[in-house]
Amino acid sequence: MIPEGWEKVKLGNHVDIFSGKSPSQFQFSEIGSYPFFKVNQLNFCNKYLVDADLYYETKSTYLKKGAVIFPKRGASIFTNKIRILHIDGYIDTNLMCLYGDDSLYNDFLYYWLVDFGLFNIADTSSIPQINNKHIEPLILPLPPLPEQKKITSILSSVDEAIQANQKVIDQTEKVKKGLLQELLTKGIGHTEFKKTEIGEIPVEWEIKPLGEVCDFINGRGFKPHEWKDEGLPIIRIQNLNGSDIFNYYSGEYAKKILINPNNLLFAWSGSRGTSFGPHIWKGPIGLLNYHTWKIEITSKVNKDYLHKALQKITKEIEDNAHGASALVHMQKAYIVDYKIPFPPLAEQKEISNKIDSVNKSIIYTTARLDRLQNIKKGLMQDLLTGKVRVKV
Numbered sequence: 001m002i003p004e005g006w007e008k009v010k011l012g013n014h015v016d017i018f019s020g021k022s023p024s025q026f027q028f029s030e031i032g033s034y035p036f037f038k039v040n041q042l043n044f045c046n047k048y049l050v051d052a053d054l055y056y057e058t059k060s061t062y063l064k065k066g067a068v069i070f071p072k073r074g075a076s077i078f079t080n081k082i083r084i085l086h087i088d089g090y091i092d093t094n095l096m097c098l099y100g101d102d103s104l105y106n107d108f109l110y111y112w113l114v115d116f117g118l119f120n121i122a123d124t125s126s127i128p129q130i131n132n133k134h135i136e137p138l139i140l141p142l143p144p145l146p147e148q149k150k151i152t153s154i155l156s157s158v159d160e161a162i163q164a165n166q167k168v169i170d171q172t173e174k175v176k177k178g179l180l181q182e183l184l185t186k187g188i189g190h191t192e193f194k195k196t197e198i199g200e201i202p203v204e205w206e207i208k209p210l211g212e213v214c215d216f217i218n219g220r221g222f223k224p225h226e227w228k229d230e231g232l233p234i235i236r237i238q239n240l241n242g243s244d245i246f247n248y249y250s251g252e253y254a255k256k257i258l259i260n261p262n263n264l265l266f267a268w269s270g271s272r273g274t275s276f277g278p279h280i281w282k283g284p285i286g287l288l289n290y291h292t293w294k295i296e297i298t299s300k301v302n303k304d305y306l307h308k309a310l311q312k313i314t315k316e317i318e319d320n321a322h323g324a325s326a327l328v329h330m331q332k333a334y335i336v337d338y339k340i341p342f343p344p345l346a347e348q349k350e351i352s353n354k355i356d357s358v359n360k361s362i363i364y365t366t367a368r369l370d371r372l373q374n375i376k377k378g379l380m381q382d383l384l385t386g387k388v389r390v391k392v
Contacts, residue, residue, distance in 0.1 A: 002141050003386035012136025015098040015109070018063065019072065020091035028054040034062050035089040037069070039076050046166075047110075047159060048086035062088050063097055066106045070118055072096035072130045077122045082113050096130060104140075108148035111155050112140060115380045141385060146392040151383045154390065158376045165369040169362060176358045180312045183351045187343055201341045211336030213299040214306070216266065217256050218332075219288030222249055233286040235259055237270050240279045240292070249287055257288045264295040264303055266310065268330035276328050277314035278307050293332075305348035308355050309340050 002008060028036060032055025041052055049069060067085040071077050073094045084106065091097060100106045121134040143151070186193075190202035198207060210216075222234050231250030233239075239246065259265070263281045269291040270276035278295075288294055297303060317338070318328050343351065382388040 003143075003389060005144055005147075006386055007142045009140050009142050010136065011138040011140045012132070014101050014104045014140070014142070015135070016101075017132050017135055018067070018097045018099075020093045020095045020097075022093050023054075026054075026056050026090070028056060031055055032057050034058075035087060037085075037089060037091045037095065039071050039074070039092070039094050042069075042071070042076070042081040042083055045083060046163060047084060049083040050086045052089065056090060062090055064088050064099075067097040067099055068106055068110045068113065069095055069097045070113065070130075074128060077128045077130060078119045080114065080118050082110060082118065084110050096135075098135070103145060104142065105145060105148040105152060107152040107156070108143075109140075111152060111380060112384055115384050143386065144392075147390060150390045150392050154383065155376065155379060158372060158379065162369060162372045162376065165365055165372060169365050169369065172358060172362050172365065176355065176362065179355055179358060180308065183354060184309055184312050185341065187347060188350055188354075196341075198339055198341065202343070205341045205343050207339050207341055208299075209337050209339050213297065213301045213342070215296045215298055216293040216332055216335060217288075217296060219290045219292050219294070220253065220257050221290040222247070222287075226251065232258075233284055234289050235265075235281070235283065235286045235292070236289045237267055237275045237291060239283060240265065240267055240270075240281075241275050244283070246286070253287055257294070259286050259288050259294060261285070264297075264307055266293045266295055266335070267291060268293055268332070268335070270327065272318050272328055276318060276330075278310035280307055293335075300345050301342065302345060302348035302352060304352040304356070305343075308352055313338065313340065 023036065023038075026036060030053075034056045035050075035052030036054040036056055037049060037052050041049060044051065063085060065085055065088050068082065069085055069091060070082045071079075071094060076094075085097065098106075098109060100109050116138075118130060121138065122128045122130050123134065142148075185199060185201060187202045187205065190204070192203045193200045194203045196207055201207070219235075226249055227234070227247035228250050229248060231248040232253075233246035234249050236247070259281055261281060261283065265279045265281055265288070267275050267277060267279065295306070297306065317330060317335070342348070383390065
């Protein structure tokens with residue numbers, strides 16, 4: 001069902017389809033009039049494709065600004081990264097572009113493709129790919145051109161709000177990174193410093209190996225046949241990343257692997273920049289799975305300060321840990337000998353509170369970003385199908 005005044009049309013009748021060219025056909029430079037885009041450039045923008053690493057001078061058969069571009073080959077199809085060319089340029093053979101005719105506004109086509117999802121049309125029999133034969137028969141609900149532009153205007157305004165919030169989050173993350181570096185090495189209000197094996201720190205601070213202030217208790221390697229539908233939830237790496245889907249265990253267990261809310265955990269095997277590193281557990285009481293340590297503090301150390309200190313050094317730990325490029329694996333002998341600075345207990349708490357104030361700003365802005373993305377999703381479903389009409 002489509003609204004009165006809309007048409008159902010075959011996309012192939014309303015677009016020109018172009019594929020990219022091999023880089024071997026070009027002589028590139030680092031500056032020039034016409035950028036040459038590869039799939040990788042789609043990762044560094046949200047909607048409009050502007051910046052490239054390579055440039056070309058000759059004007060022959062370049063693509064004009066406004067083309068809707070997306071991957072046509074490989075796993076990148078499933079990321080649904082669709083962009084609009086915001087400057088005349090060229091694309092490589094792994095990309096495809098569409099130009100709408102006079103009855104199809106390119107920005108409307110962009111939003112419709114994003115909502116539809118490239119993964120729904122890809123040939124996945126061998127290497128995932130999209131060709132003309134996948135594009136041409138698609139049925140597009142097509143409003144009159146003025147209504148297309150109005151729908152696009154509404155969705156673009158939400159996009160602008162999303163991008164503004166993302167910029168705030170990115171900038172606040174940079175502030176947090178600098179604050180971590182400053183507070184966890186210089187402290188608050190200090191004027192006298194001493195040189196140590198890990199760098200310059202306030203004279204009142206101490207340096208201790210982590211094994212001196214806490215124990216690292218490993219989880220249990222639960223076997224798949226032990227997973228049940230009831231009992232205590234087994235806390236696995238994916239649960240540290242926010243998943244609320246659990247397996248359960250109802251047998252006997254060692255009390256040392258019992259996890260309570262707000263326990264400090266450290267995933268010693270996981271993905272760089274995400275699961276690997278320190279976590280404050282926010283879920284239910286459960287049992288700790290293998291690949292994660294429970295950190296039990298044995299000295300006068302503020303848990304929140306220790307968590308933030310571990311966050312600061314996680315990048316260095318990742319760089320020094322052995323493992324594949326995407327995953328890291330940490331040996332216990334390394335972490336227990338790792339030395340970090342410790343201020344007096346009162347200053348540890350004060351430092352933690354200052355960093356928490358920045359974290360709260362990030363959490364608040366992220367929640368607002370999530371709401372905007374949900375609003376956009378709902379608007380796309382309503383406006384692009386004509387379920388809700390706009391006044392032109």
